[in-house]
Amino acid sequence: MQLTEEQILSLAPDEPSRKSGKGLANAAKWVSAGVNDVAMWGECQGSGAKPYQTQVDLSNIAFKCSCPSRKFPCKHGLGLMLLHARQPGFFTASASPDWVTEWLEKRTKREEKKAETAAKPVDEAAQAKRKESREQQVEDGLEELLRWMKDIVRNGILQMPEKDPAFFADMAKRMIDAKSPGLAGMVRQLGSIGFFREDWQSRFMDQLCRMYLVASGFRHRNDLPEGLAEDVRSWIGFTQSQEELKSQSGVSDIWTVLGKQTLEEDNLLVERNWLFGTQSQQYALVLQFSVRGQGLAFSLSAGMQVQAELVFFPSARPLRAVIRQQQSTRAQAPYTAFSGWLEVAGSGAAVCEGLPFDGDRPFIVEKLRPVQWNGQWWLCDGQNRLARIREGFRHLFTLLAISGGEPLDMAVLGREHAFEPLGVWARGQYHHLTN
Numbered sequence: 001m002q003l004t005e006e007q008i009l010s011l012a013p014d015e016p017s018r019k020s021g022k023g024l025a026n027a028a029k030w031v032s033a034g035v036n037d038v039a040m041w042g043e044c045q046g047s048g049a050k051p052y053q054t055q056v057d058l059s060n061i062a063f064k065c066s067c068p069s070r071k072f073p074c075k076h077g078l079g080l081m082l083l084h085a086r087q088p089g090f091f092t093a094s095a096s097p098d099w100v101t102e103w104l105e106k107r108t109k110r111e112e113k114k115a116e117t118a119a120k121p122v123d124e125a126a127q128a129k130r131k132e133s134r135e136q137q138v139e140d141g142l143e144e145l146l147r148w149m150k151d152i153v154r155n156g157i158l159q160m161p162e163k164d165p166a167f168f169a170d171m172a173k174r175m176i177d178a179k180s181p182g183l184a185g186m187v188r189q190l191g192s193i194g195f196f197r198e199d200w201q202s203r204f205m206d207q208l209c210r211m212y213l214v215a216s217g218f219r220h221r222n223d224l225p226e227g228l229a230e231d232v233r234s235w236i237g238f239t240q241s242q243e244e245l246k247s248q249s250g251v252s253d254i255w256t257v258l259g260k261q262t263l264e265e266d267n268l269l270v271e272r273n274w275l276f277g278t279q280s281q282q283y284a285l286v287l288q289f290s291v292r293g294q295g296l297a298f299s300l301s302a303g304m305q306v307q308a309e310l311v312f313f314p315s316a317r318p319l320r321a322v323i324r325q326q327q328s329t330r331a332q333a334p335y336t337a338f339s340g341w342l343e344v345a346g347s348g349a350a351v352c353e354g355l356p357f358d359g360d361r362p363f364i365v366e367k368l369r370p371v372q373w374n375g376q377w378w379l380c381d382g383q384n385r386l387a388r389i390r391e392g393f394r395h396l397f398t399l400l401a402i403s404g405g406e407p408l409d410m411a412v413l414g415r416e417h418a419f420e421p422l423g424v425w426a427r428g429q430y431h432h433l434t435n
Helices: 005-010 015-023 075-086 098-119 124-155 166-177 181-191 200-219 226-236 242-246 341-354 396-403
Strands: 030-035 039-044 052-057 062-065 251-265 268-277 283-291 305-312 320-328 361-373 376-380 386-389 408-415 418-426 429-432
Touching (some): 005 075, 015 075, 030 075, 039 075, 039 098, 052 098, 062 075, 124 166, 124 181, 124 200, 166 181, 181 200, 181 226, 242 320, 251 361, 251 408, 251 418, 251 429, 268 361, 268 408, 283 305, 283 361, 341 361, 361 396
Parallel strands (some): 283 320, 386 418
Antiparallel strands (some): 030 039, 039 052, 251 268, 251 305, 305 320, 361 376, 361 408, 418 429
8 A cells, every 4th residue: 555655644643753754764764674565664773783673564554663662653664654655766675574474474363363253153142141231330330420410510510620630530430330431531521621711610511411411311221212322322331343333334435534633542542533425425433443563454644535435333413433445546526515604503403403412523614714813713704703713722823824814615623612623625735734
């Protein structure tokens, strides 16, 4: 799989890795380098006596390096791929050395083992018993959570800023014990509300109400529509087999990757890819997970277009999906944009009607420009309506430099009144603003 320099750099976990990777795209830094149809490898001289062994599985762009970095991919993997993109003649075309072959064989064996496990017959009775036990544990935990939330409301929220962090941490731990990791995350988010803000009360109550809807929804899950019941289970922390989903037919389309967000949670690399189907006009979220050195199933970079079949998770308002099939495409399919914030609000209201505790969603909106008003930055549409740029957005000056203050079609991520720009179309090209 041949990637452009921009696509390679979009794989970087952060800006320092991107910068360091560019610095290593220099033949003088490498003792040796080779490539064939399945892999790319090289030995980079570091500060130690023994060079770092860097390798890339080209079938699905997976990395491994002997350096001590915890980042994935590390600067050596990025530098090796950038060097090949710039100087392919520096690489020797040959059979993989033993240390590369051994790694590829281990990856193949893991995939075969995974396929064997999936092929084993399921003990339905044992599965049903485990499900019943899990649901009972969740029910017991929800009793405590609901009592905890009602006590907060009864006593009033004005004393929340004075609470010890353990007040929230202890309840989050209880939710983990109750096999409800999704609710544990929501409790942690509740405790991380910025109590120094003037509007913390509305943010706090918004999160508390969302938690109540999820908890109450699970207790009445048998009375809910099927899609909404699946949403409730997902927010609680129940998972669904992706292999089962991939056995179903999906939505085939040319998908534009609007943005990619990468973060590390407990040594697990989490990659969020936000996509837009140019023909179906559906938005999608594709999550990928990996531990260091294992790589990702699919290589996606912001701005690229892929011909793919996506299968959506069951939901009242489907968004999250898995890629069933993917192939490269040179097609440049057009996109459809909302005319302004009024249309975005209407779309958000329609989603909220069926999924009242929904999270962030992507939107493509035409002719937005960043403006400063009342000490904050906003996105102004063609009708001069404003939506606030989400706090913590780190690429504001990049956005200002690209737009020059002119209105541009923009992909944004958020809900209600705050959004984060994912990328803009300028001079016939998409410029991503995410990691």
